[in-house]
Amino acid sequence: MDTPLEHLDVVIVGAGLSGIGAAYRVSTELPGKSFAVLEARAAIGGTWDLFRYPGVRSDSDMFTLGYPFRPWTEAKAIADGSSILQYIRETADDPRIRERIRFSTRLISAAWSSADACWTLDLDVTADDGSARTVDRRQVTCGFLYLCSGYYDYDHGYEPSFPGHESFQGETVRPQFWPEDLDYAGKRVVVIGSGATAVTLVPSMAKDAAHVTMLQRSPTYITAVPSRDRFSDAARRHLPAGPAHHVARAKNVLFTQAFYQLCRRRPEIAKKLIRTQTARILDDEKTVEENFTPAYNPWDQRLCVAPSADFFKALKSGRASVVTDTIDTFTPDGIRLSSGQELEADIVVPATGLAMLPLGGATFTVDGQHVNLGDSWVYRGLMVSGVPNLALCVGYTNASWTLRADLSSRYVCRLIRYLDRHGHRYGAPAVDSGMKARPILDLTSGYVQRAVSAFPKQGDRQPWTMRQNYLLDAPTALRGNLGKNMVFDAPTPPAVPAPDLQEIHA
Numbered sequence: 001m002d003t004p005l006e007h008l009d010v011v012i013v014g015a016g017l018s019g020i021g022a023a024y025r026v027s028t029e030l031p032g033k034s035f036a037v038l039e040a041r042a043a044i045g046g047t048w049d050l051f052r053y054p055g056v057r058s059d060s061d062m063f064t065l066g067y068p069f070r071p072w073t074e075a076k077a078i079a080d081g082s083s084i085l086q087y088i089r090e091t092a093d094d095p096r097i098r099e100r101i102r103f104s105t106r107l108i109s110a111a112w113s114s115a116d117a118c119w120t121l122d123l124d125v126t127a128d129d130g131s132a133r134t135v136d137r138r139q140v141t142c143g144f145l146y147l148c149s150g151y152y153d154y155d156h157g158y159e160p161s162f163p164g165h166e167s168f169q170g171e172t173v174r175p176q177f178w179p180e181d182l183d184y185a186g187k188r189v190v191v192i193g194s195g196a197t198a199v200t201l202v203p204s205m206a207k208d209a210a211h212v213t214m215l216q217r218s219p220t221y222i223t224a225v226p227s228r229d230r231f232s233d234a235a236r237r238h239l240p241a242g243p244a245h246h247v248a249r250a251k252n253v254l255f256t257q258a259f260y261q262l263c264r265r266r267p268e269i270a271k272k273l274i275r276t277q278t279a280r281i282l283d284d285e286k287t288v289e290e291n292f293t294p295a296y297n298p299w300d301q302r303l304c305v306a307p308s309a310d311f312f313k314a315l316k317s318g319r320a321s322v323v324t325d326t327i328d329t330f331t332p333d334g335i336r337l338s339s340g341q342e343l344e345a346d347i348v349v350p351a352t353g354l355a356m357l358p359l360g361g362a363t364f365t366v367d368g369q370h371v372n373l374g375d376s377w378v379y380r381g382l383m384v385s386g387v388p389n390l391a392l393c394v395g396y397t398n399a400s401w402t403l404r405a406d407l408s409s410r411y412v413c414r415l416i417r418y419l420d421r422h423g424h425r426y427g428a429p430a431v432d433s434g435m436k437a438r439p440i441l442d443l444t445s446g447y448v449q450r451a452v453s454a455f456p457k458q459g460d461r462q463p464w465t466m467r468q469n470y471l472l473d474a475p476t477a478l479r480g481n482l483g484k485n486m487v488f489d490a491p492t493p494p495a496v497p498a499p500d501l502q503e504i505h506a
Contacts, residue, residue, distance in 0.1 A: 008034045010416070011121065011142040013107050013360065014149035015039035016046015017084075017402060018393045020092045021067050022148050022409040027096040029413040036140075037097070038123065040106035040149075040360075044092050048085040050154055053178040055204025056081035059196050059305050063232055063248040064256070064400035067091060071245035073236075077229035078307040104128075108137075109363045110145060112388055114491060117425035119145045119389065143425075146412055148393040148405070151455070153357035160352055164329035170346045175201065176354070182347075184209050190335060190343050192327075193351035194220040199304045201351060203314040212320045213343055215335070219294040219324055220301075223274050224281060224309035253403065253470050260299060260398045260468070267297035274298060281312045291322045302397055358454050364390075367491070377498050378440055378456040379429035379485065380463045380476065382408045385456070386492045388428040391415075397441055398468045407470075407477035415482055424488040432485065435459035437498045440466055457498040 010030070012022045015037050026035050043049045048056075057080045058065050065084070066072040070091050074083060092098055104126040111120045118141045125136050157176040165172070173182060175197050185208040191198045194216035206212045232248035239247065263270040279288045306312060314320035325337040334345040364371040366387055377385040381404065382392055391412050395401025419427060437457035458466045463485055467473055487493070 005120070006140045007118070008036050008140060008142045010035040010144045010146060011119070011140070012037045013145070013147045014046060014393075015044045015092070015101050015103075016148070016150070017048065017065075017088055018150065018395070018405040018409075019046070019148035020044065020088055020097060021402065021406055022146055022393065022412070023097040023100060024067070024069060024091065024094065025406070025409040025413050027094075027100075029410070030416060033416070035100055037101045038105045038107055039101055039103050042103050044101065045085045045088050046150070047152075047154075048081050048088060051081060051176065051178070052180070053175040053197070053201060055200045057200055057307070058084060059302075060400035060402075061229060061252050062087075063229070063245060064252050065402050066245070067402065068246070068249065068406060071241040073241055075233075076227050077232060078225065078227050078305070107360060107362045110365075110390075111368075112364075112366045112390075114367050114388070114426070116141075117389075117489075118143055121145070144389045144391075144412070144416055146391045146393065146409075147359060149360040151356050151358065151394065153355040153361070156355055158353045158355045159350070162327055162330055162350075164331065166330075167332050168330040168334070168345075168348065169332045170334070170348060172348050172350065175349060175351050184347055186210050187346035188334075188344055189213070189347045189349065190215055190345040191349045191351050193353065194304070195351065195353055196302070196304050197353075198349075198351040199306060199311050201349060202320050203306070203310040206314040206317070206319040209319070212314070213345075214320070214322045215327075215337075215343065216291070216322065216324050217326055219291050220304065221274050221294055221298055222278070222292065222304045222306055222311060224277060224306045224312060227307040253399070256399045257469060257471055263298040263303075270298045278312070281309050282316060287315070287322070291324050299398060356452075356455070359392075373456050374454050375498055376456040377429070377431050377435070377437075377464055378458050378466060380411065380480075381466045381473070382411060383429050385429045385431045388426040388492075394440070394466075396468055396470070399470060403470045404473065407473055411477045414478075418482045419488075422488070427486045427488040428492045429463075430485055430487045430492040432459065432461065432464065435461065435464060438465075442466075442468070 010026055010033055012019050012035065019037055023037050026033065057078060061077040062072040062079045063077065066087065106124045107121060108124055109122040120139060120141050123138045123140065125138050127134050157174055173179065184205055187209055189205055189209045189212045191201050191212060191214050194214060198214055199222055202212050202214050229248065231251055235244040235247045275288060275293060278292050279285055282288060315322065323343065325339050328336045328338045331342065335343045358373045371387055379385060381394060384390060391408065393405050393408050395404045437459065439452040440455045440458050441452060458464055
């Protein structure tokens with residue numbers, strides 16, 4: 001006789017910033033529901049536990065990156081990675097959360113059965129007793145599956161091939177797998193890339209390295225922001241921790257949205273503001289023109305920030321520099337550029353970005369049919385057309401990830417309560433006809449363009465768009481119509497698959 005599988009009402013995948021926040025919401029808003037948090041690694045923290053490169057930090061202020069239910073009380077508004085990790089761990093210490101986390105448990109596949117109204121999850125559970133490492137395949141079932149593992153491949157970064165790389169006699173170090181014992185003091189370092197990782201690494205490594213060069217293919221926008229928030233400091237002096245946190249959060253949401261809208265609606269004004277700030281800090285128009293005047297508009301790609309202008313201060317000190325050029329080939333002593341210039345290096349850091357990975361690499365089926373995300377549509381920024389009782393946690397690209405993540409978690413809790421209240425076992429989004437498709441993320445960044453066709457598309461109308469706007473999303477998530485474009489307790493009607501994005505742009 002077969003042993004019945006363990007059944008849980010809700011399964012959350014991932015114990016990072018999103019997953020721990022989701023666990024709090026489920027534990028407090030769905031009392032009595034059984035749930036577990038599955039974490040593939042052996043530690044809490046996700047991104048903030050995995051990445052250990054010098055200076056690792058957030059681009060977002062902690063009043064919005066932090067949870068609305070747990071006030072951020074430290075002095076710095078832009079926090080370092082270890083402080084963020086500690087904040088997540090302290091949140092997870094709540095026994096309602098800690099006891100539900102299952103470490104070293106990776107989701108391999110998920111199969112939905114409409115007849116049984118549940119997901120059957122195949123899990124790989126790793127055990128390590130110090131002398132041997134074993135992996136066991138196990139199964140559990142759940143009524144609702146909530147994926148909070150993000151959309152990056154944390155096992156493999158994006159690794160472009162570089163001509164002549166095998167001839168380089170120095171060290172090549174990838175930020176995603178930073179060695180604890182790397183000694184770069186007094187050494188020449190070249191950081192390839194100009195994204196958030198590179199902009200973080202350069203000023204941090206410049207403190208000890210002989211020199212750090214950031215090599216970028218094209219100019220990029222970098223804006224300086226204060227490490228401390230004077231408004232928030234004042235709020236905390238005059239208000240209790242909870243109200244002060246909410247006031248600071250509201251102020252930063254409004255400011256971030258206002259600047260983003262300026263960038264999208266009046267890009268020439270935004271360009272001028274960013275360029276003027278950069279020129280004022282560097283006092284070098286030639287450097288600004290060559291390296292910090294991109295051809296694209298602000299927020300066509302994610303806008304990098306330099307807390308307390310640390311990146312620009314490193315340039316002014318002479319301990320760091322920026323070169324805008326392309327790689328001809330690696331040489332034994334460094335990198336020769338297309339212009340003929342050679343950058344001598346003891347260490348090269350390819351900060352070339354992460355690879356995106358749909359559904360954490362797991363496979364999904366609905367009533368025996370394979371789920372192809374690339375043919376699907378995203379509903380309210382968190383569900384997938386035709387897939388019952390499944391939600392994805394996808395944060396904002398133009399603001400703190402947690403702003404949308406927390407709204408998604410609260411929406412999931414509302415939806416589960418709605419199902420219970422109306423006697424439904426499951427629900428899935430049903431697609432409108434005749435929609436035009438757009439990428440789920442409207443960014444021209446390379447990491448998005450390389451993988452976006454493998455993700456659900458957004459449509460041209462609500463509730464099928466990914467609005468990058470917390471002020472519009474919050475009312476929908478907290479009070480919106482839960483039955484709109486949803487089909488309950490029945491297969492969703494077949495829909496025309498979302499068109500391929502290459503065909504859209506052809």
